[in-house]
Amino acid sequence: MNDIKVNRRGFLKALGWGGAGTALTACDLPTTITLEEGKEEVVAYVVPEEYVIPGIGVWYASTCTQCDAGCGLHGRVREGRILKVEGNPDSLINNGSTCLMGQAGVQNHYNPDRVTQPMMRKGAGLQPISWDDAMAELSKRIKSTSGSKIAWVSGSVSGHQSVLISEFLSSVGSKNHFAHETINSSVWSQVCADMIGDAEPRLRLDKAQIIVSFGADFLGTWKSPVHFAGEYAKFRSGQRGMLVQVEPKMTLTGGNADLWIAANPGTEGALALGVANFILDRGWNKENVPGTVKQALAAYDVDTVAGLTGVPATKIQRIASLFSERAPSLAIAGATVEGQANGYDAASAVMLLNIIMGNIGNTIEAGNKFPERALRAKSGNTGDLVKFAQGLEDKKFDLLFFSNSNPVYTAPDALRVKENLSNASFKVALTQHPDETALAADLVLPLYSSMEDWGSHVPAYQPEKVSLSIQQPLMEPLYKDTRGFGDVMLSLLKVKSNAYNKFPDYYSYLKTAMVNMPESVRSGLKGSRDQMWTNLLQNGVLNAGSNTPKLTPKPRAIKAATVSKNSEYPMHLVPSARLGLWDGRHANIPWLQEAPDQISKVVWGSWAELHPSTAGKLGVQNGDFIRVSSASGSIETQVYVHKGIHPNVVAVPMGQGHSAYGRYAKDRGVNPLKILDAVSEEKTGELALYATRVKVTKTNKSEVLVKMGGSETQLGRGFVRTVSADQFRRTEGEA
Amino acid sequence: MRFTVHTRNCYLRYCSTIFYKSSRTISTAIYFALASFFIASYAQAELPVPSHIVAPVGEHKGENVPQPIEFPHNTHVKDNKINCMYCHTYARRSKVAGIPPTSKCMGCHKMIATDKPRIQKLTEYWENGESPRWKKVHDVPDYVHFTHEKHIRKFVFDANFPVEDVQQVCGLCHGEIREMTVAEKTKPLNMGFCQRCHQANGGPGDCWKCHK
Numbered sequence: 001m002n003d004i005k006v007n008r009r010g011f012l013k014a015l016g017w018g019g020a021g022t023a024l025t026a027c028d029l030p031t032t033i034t035l036e037e038g039k040e041e042v043v044a045y046v047v048p049e050e051y052v053i054p055g056i057g058v059w060y061a062s063t064c065t066q067c068d069a070g071c072g073l074h075g076r077v078r079e080g081r082i083l084k085v086e087g088n089p090d091s092l093i094n095n096g097s098t099c100l101m102g103q104a105g106v107q108n109h110y111n112p113d114r115v116t117q118p119m120m121r122k123g124a125g126l127q128p129i130s131w132d133d134a135m136a137e138l139s140k141r142i143k144s145t146s147g148s149k150i151a152w153v154s155g156s157v158s159g160h161q162s163v164l165i166s167e168f169l170s171s172v173g174s175k176n177h178f179a180h181e182t183i184n185s186s187v188w189s190q191v192c193a194d195m196i197g198d199a200e201p202r203l204r205l206d207k208a209q210i211i212v213s214f215g216a217d218f219l220g221t222w223k224s225p226v227h228f229a230g231e232y233a234k235f236r237s238g239q240r241g242m243l244v245q246v247e248p249k250m251t252l253t254g255g256n257a258d259l260w261i262a263a264n265p266g267t268e269g270a271l272a273l274g275v276a277n278f279i280l281d282r283g284w285n286k287e288n289v290p291g292t293v294k295q296a297l298a299a300y301d302v303d304t305v306a307g308l309t310g311v312p313a314t315k316i317q318r319i320a321s322l323f324s325e326r327a328p329s330l331a332i333a334g335a336t337v338e339g340q341a342n343g344y345d346a347a348s349a350v351m352l353l354n355i356i357m358g359n360i361g362n363t364i365e366a367g368n369k370f371p372e373r374a375l376r377a378k379s380g381n382t383g384d385l386v387k388f389a390q391g392l393e394d395k396k397f398d399l400l401f402f403s404n405s406n407p408v409y410t411a412p413d414a415l416r417v418k419e420n421l422s423n424a425s426f427k428v429a430l431t432q433h434p435d436e437t438a439l440a441a442d443l444v445l446p447l448y449s450s451m452e453d454w455g456s457h458v459p460a461y462q463p464e465k466v467s468l469s470i471q472q473p474l475m476e477p478l479y480k481d482t483r484g485f486g487d488v489m490l491s492l493l494k495v496k497s498n499a500y501n502k503f504p505d506y507y508s509y510l511k512t513a514m515v516n517m518p519e520s521v522r523s524g525l526k527g528s529r530d531q532m533w534t535n536l537l538q539n540g541v542l543n544a545g546s547n548t549p550k551l552t553p554k555p556r557a558i559k560a561a562t563v564s565k566n567s568e569y570p571m572h573l574v575p576s577a578r579l580g581l582w583d584g585r586h587a588n589i590p591w592l593q594e595a596p597d598q599i600s601k602v603v604w605g606s607w608a609e610l611h612p613s614t615a616g617k618l619g620v621q622n623g624d625f626i627r628v629s630s631a632s633g634s635i636e637t638q639v640y641v642h643k644g645i646h647p648n649v650v651a652v653p654m655g656q657g658h659s660a661y662g663r664y665a666k667d668r669g670v671n672p673l674k675i676l677d678a679v680s681e682e683k684t685g686e687l688a689l690y691a692t693r694v695k696v697t698k699t700n701k702s703e704v705l706v707k708m709g710g711s712e713t714q715l716g717r718g719f720v721r722t723v724s725a726d727q728f729r730r731t732e733g734e735a
Numbered sequence: 736m737r738f739t740v741h742t743r744n745c746y747l748r749y750c751s752t753i754f755y756k757s758s759r760t761i762s763t764a765i766y767f768a769l770a771s772f773f774i775a776s777y778a779q780a781e782l783p784v785p786s787h788i789v790a791p792v793g794e795h796k797g798e799n800v801p802q803p804i805e806f807p808h809n810t811h812v813k814d815n816k817i818n819c820m821y822c823h824t825y826a827r828r829s830k831v832a833g834i835p836p837t838s839k840c841m842g843c844h845k846m847i848a849t850d851k852p853r854i855q856k857l858t859e860y861w862e863n864g865e866s867p868r869w870k871k872v873h874d875v876p877d878y879v880h881f882t883h884e885k886h887i888r889k890f891v892f893d894a895n896f897p898v899e900d901v902q903q904v905c906g907l908c909h910g911e912i913r914e915m916t917v918a919e920k921t922k923p924l925n926m927g928f929c930q931r932c933h934q935a936n937g938g939p940g941d942c943w944k945c946h947k
Contacts, residue, residue: 037920038800038870044834046866055829 054079061088061540063457063471065450066101066108067582068156068181068377069093069224070459070467072541073102075451075474082106082451082474087226091541092463094226099579102226104591108432108449109478111588113662115434115446116479126444131481134443139495141399141426147173149398151424153388155405156181158377159456159468160510164489165403166374171497176397178388181380182410182583182654182673182689183221187338189379190684191347196360196551200367200460203330205241206234208363210326212244212275212319214268214350216334217251220579220598224461232256242326244319246271247336248690249574249609249651250644252598259319262646263309265572265690268337269346269560273297274305275320276353284324286358289555293352296557308562310646323357330354330363335577339690342561344683349560355553368462368546371521375468377460380405382687386680389415392423400427403485408436409584409658412676412687414632430488433588435661446482451475453484454510466521466544470514472537486510520544561682569630569693574651575672576609581655584673587665588658596708597653600640603706606669607640609651610696615641618698625701628652630694633675638705642712650696782906782913787894790907791932797920803867804853805916812902812913819905819912820887820898826905827892830882837866872918873909880947907932 045052052058057076064071064085072091076084085105089096118134119126142150150172152165156179169177193199205211205218205228218228235241245257248265263271277297279285306313323329331354333347340346354364370376385407391397393416400421411417421427421440429441438444447453455471486506493500503509514522514536515529521544525532536542577583578597586592593604600607608626610618620626620639627636628650637652645651656669679688714720723731784790811817820826825833841861848854860867875881890896890904902913910921922928933940 037798037872040871040874041868042834042871043868044866045836045838046861046864047838048836053825053829054833055825055831 057083060472060474061090061470061538062451062474063455063469063540064094064098064102064105065455065457065471066105066586067183067225068158068380068459069226069461070158070457070469071098071102071226072469073098073105074540077474080475082109085474088540090539090543091469092465092467092543093224093459093461093469095230097226097230099226099229100595101579101582101586101592104586104589104595105451107589107591108586109451111433111449111662113434113588113664114432114449114479115438115444115482117446117481119444121442126439131483134445135491138428138443138492142172142492142495145172145399145426148176149396150174150401151176151178151388151391151397151399152401152403153178153180153405153407154378154380154403155179156184156377156380156460157404158458158460159375160513161455161485161489162376162378163374163513164486164493164509167497167500168489168493171493171495176391177378178384179378179380180382180385180388180405180407180410182382183335183577184379184381185216185223185334185338186379186381186383187343187681187684187686188216188333188347191333191344191351194554195348195351195355195556196364196553198366198551200369200462201551202365202367202462202464203228203231203332204363204365205231205330208235208241208328208330209239210242210244210322210329211235212323212329212331212353213246213253213257214272214331214333214346215247215336215338216332217247217253217577218332218334219256220252221577221582222253222332222334224459225579227461227463242322244322247334248572248646248649249336249576250599250642251576252579254644255599259315260644261311261315261319262644262649263311264563265336265574265646265649266340266342266346266563267309267560268333268340269342269349269558270300270305270562271309271311271316272331272346272349272353273300273558273560274302274309274316275323276300276349276356277305278302278317278320279323279353279356282320282324284320285356286327287356287553289352289356292557293555296559299559323353327357328359328363329357330359331357336574336690338681338686339688340563341679341682341688341691342563343681343686343688345558345560348556348558352555352558355555360551360553364551366549366551368464368466370458370462370466370468371544371547372517375456375458377458379460382689383685385411385417386415386678386685386687389417389420392417392420395423397424398426400424401430402428402437402441403430406435406437406585408440409661409671410673412632412678413674414676414678430485432482433662436659439660445488446479447488448473448477448482448484452477452482454486454507456510456514465546468521468542468544470536470540470542472540566693569695570648571614571694571696572646572649572690573628573630573672573676573692573694574645574649574690575654575676576651577654581653584655584658584665584671587655587668588662590664593664593668599644600642601707601709602640603708604668605706606637606652606656607705608637608696609640609642609645611645611647611649612641612643613647614650614696615639618696620698623702623705625699625703626650627697627699628672628675628694629697630675630677630692632677632692635670635672635675636699636701637670638703640705640707650694782911783903784907785890785894785896785900785903787896788890788904788907789932789935791922791928791935793923793925793928793931795920795923797872799919800870800872800917802870802917804856806853807916808912808918809914809916818899819902826883827887829884830880832883834866834869837861872920873924875924879945881945 057078059074059076062073064073071094072088073085074088075082087094087096087098117128120129189199192201216222243257244259245254246261247254248262254260277300302313302316331350333350337346408418427441428443429438430445431438432447451474457469484506490500511533515532525535580592580595581587596603624639625636626639627634652672657671658665677692679691681688822835823832844854908922
């Protein structure tokens with residue numbers, strides 16, 4: 001064997017000739033390699049629809065339900081199957097765009113692990129049951145349970161689905177509707193309501209010349225990300241606006257910022273007050289605030305604030321001068337600020353900055369409100385989760401309904417939701433997927449996917465006009481034993497009320513309700529009622545006029561509480577949210593598992609982000625496992641070392657760590673929400689998601705951290721030329 | 736406009752796809768270009784090649800594929816002179832030529848030949864609201880983007896070729912369908928076959944035109 005000598009050149013030569021020979025004949029290899037005649041079936045239509053041509057897609061308008069922003073969609077349907085979605089250009093919310101979660105909606109619909117038939121608990125397990133038997137059992141339970149013992153837990157809900165839930169609860173005499181969303185902006189809304197008289201003002205990112213965002217990841221997870229991404233593009237074009245982001249862990253928005261600042265967690269309010277004080281001191285303010293407010297601010301001189309926040313005094317002065325130089329400005333507060341125990345005060349401090357800079361009525365306008373109050377969004381929050389958990393603990397509920405909500409997964413262990421579920425004798429989950437809550441329920445009712453169901457959506461954050469979006473099915477149901485949410489609601493309503501007997505299904509209810517809306521709402525729709533309905537389905541959206549009253553700012557004296565030191569648990573836990581897995585509801589979508597995290601580029605798993613200095617002190621590097629322990633529990637996951645995080649913070653993304661929820665989600669990564677302490681925001685009662693203190697310890701385990709992009713540097717190869725910020729400032733003006 | 740009105744009952748399924756069964760041993764031989772040239776010239780003597788087209792070269796010995804109804808192409812095409820695109824009506828509009836919907840068959844066969852067993856079987860399908868589950872004979876792999884519409888446009892409509900003679904164009908790739916009962920594959924429809932025709936007739940040569 002050793003006698004045969006082939007040198008490299010000879011080997012390549014042989015390979016080259018061989019390859020050419022293969023290439024010449026390969027084109028004429030019979031296609032039976034891939035296709036066998038008579039093995040596939042092709043079935044024609046019995047009677048074709050006039051406009052349907054096999055091979056050519058037809059687009060239908062609908063609404064995205066992947067988060068509660070309510071973006072309009074166009075879905076491409078070919079041969080009766082939904083293949084692709086794009087944004088609806090007529091929707092003022094997303095103006096023809098979608099995010100990756102919207103694109104992945106088709107995988108939510110085609111998910112192989114959907115619940116396909118009703119199931120009822122028999123002994124320890126869930127057994128299949130017919131719809132008739134399920135509804136018979138349910139109506140028996142509804143009739144025999146007193147109204148106050150019935151509760152409904154949902155996510156954010158609006159439009160006619162919201163109406164039906166309210167109607168059902170009032171038909172049985174219950175007032176227990178809990179709308180729970182882990183990713184929300186309810187503290188900010190409360191601050192807006194209290195300080196400018198409008199809980200959901202319209203934010204004119206496009207008008208601003210500088211945006212200072214205190215923890216609001218408006219390009220990723222805050223309110224209406226696709227809408228804000230569009231407004232942000234306007235803000236950056238023309239005379240380029242400047243973005244300053246203050247947050248403990250870099251988000252997608254932080255990654256886009258011109259100036260990224262990590263203040264000590266929980267001191268962002270103090271930073272805002274320090275900036276406000278500096279502005280007032282210099283007389284750069286546009287509006288005057290009462291003396292009491294000024295006096296309270298005096299405590300926040302630059303040096304004190306610098307000591308408190310860890311942000312150098314020069315930077316605080318720079319933010320303040322940017323505010324005055326680059327009017328109009330806009331300051332907003334998001335999750336990492338809202339989610340502290342002092343979140344309300346901190347967000348108020350941010351709003352005070354807006355008042356001082358005269359932004360009210362300028363970059364902060366009154367938001368549009370949908371004229372029909374009953375259809376307006378019930379935005380989910382965590383305060384409702386706390387109340388629900390308390391009610392469960394106090395054994396207040398016998399009959400529980402869950403829709404579009406998975407509290408067994410999202411609630412921190414400290415709230416004891418999972419344990420206390422047994423306090424309710426009968427739990428009903430209306431769901432599309434076998435999530436953790438469904439598996440803990442006594443009756444599981446399988447729903448249509450949002451691409452099979454009807455609905456109407458009035459998003460909480462309304463764009464320049466009052467907007468309602470229609471959700472129409474993009475294809476026939478995949479599973480014959482599933483039902484529409486509205487259809488199930490109507491059957492539930494008919495148990496105790498006769499008012500809905502005239503509606504055989506949700507479609508007829510929705511159509512009747514829509515075409516009978518007051519003239520002011522359906523102003524854009526013309527013709528007979530049938531024509532109006534047709535137009536509505538064709539457009540997918542209803543954009544009525546706008547109603548913008550004047551806002552009156554109510555500045556008040558604010559004190560931002562400081563964050564105490566904790567020697568046992570020295571670090572802060574940031575359960576970071578991202579556009580993708582969201583609060584964990586999309587962990588069963590492989591496209592979104594595969595889509596890398598925008599900052600760390602990690603796929604299909606969990607990680608704990610640490611600052612290089614912290615990782616150095618701990619002696620860990622990328623891929624090493626660490627234990628993150630709070631007073632309420634601990635999780636173990638891999639380290640990802642990154643400079644875009646405060647040294648005293650460990651960030652673990654939410655979304656993974658499912659114990660059920662189908663093959664793509666189950667047993668993958670860890671869920672940081674589980675180890676959160678039950679700390680509440682002091683003024684609003686919201687769960688303070690970002691106030692948990694933790695300690696981090698090293699373990700002996702280490703594995704390769706699976707992420708796209710092997711290296712974070714160019715390894716000296718200079719693909720992208722850079723200049724230092726100092727040099728840029730000298731040559732190109734301010735940075 | 737991209738969208739259209741949706742009503743609830745608007746989907747009648749056109750199942751175009753679907754089941755691959757386990758692959759079988761490939762018994763077919765490899766074709767050499769030279770040999771196929773002679774065979775091709777001989778075989779195509781019957782159906783004239785339109786003067787503006789250089790015929791693609793290649794032969795294939797198709798298998799006899801049993802169909803739910805033994806559809807006689809010869810009766811329809813040769814005896815009754817029905818145009819290919821009367822039944823395969825999507826060929827000029829879409830990437831697929833389309834199998835005619837059952838309603839189209841019944842348009843004639845409510846009256847014609849109702850005593851024949853094959854028509855009685857068809858009527859049975861129709862009355863049950865079903866389509867026969869035909870077996871696919873001509874196909875290209877999923878990684879090949881082939882569109883009937885562009886080929887018909889180039890060789891028939893843009894060339895002012897008489898539409899009544901369209902079977903001469905169809906026959907370039909589908910062979911002498913007019914002589915068959917159920918369709919058989921007589922052309923290889925592989926890359927060499929496509930490529931030779933593209934070269935001879937000025938079709939695009941970029942990889943991504945077909946492999947997108």
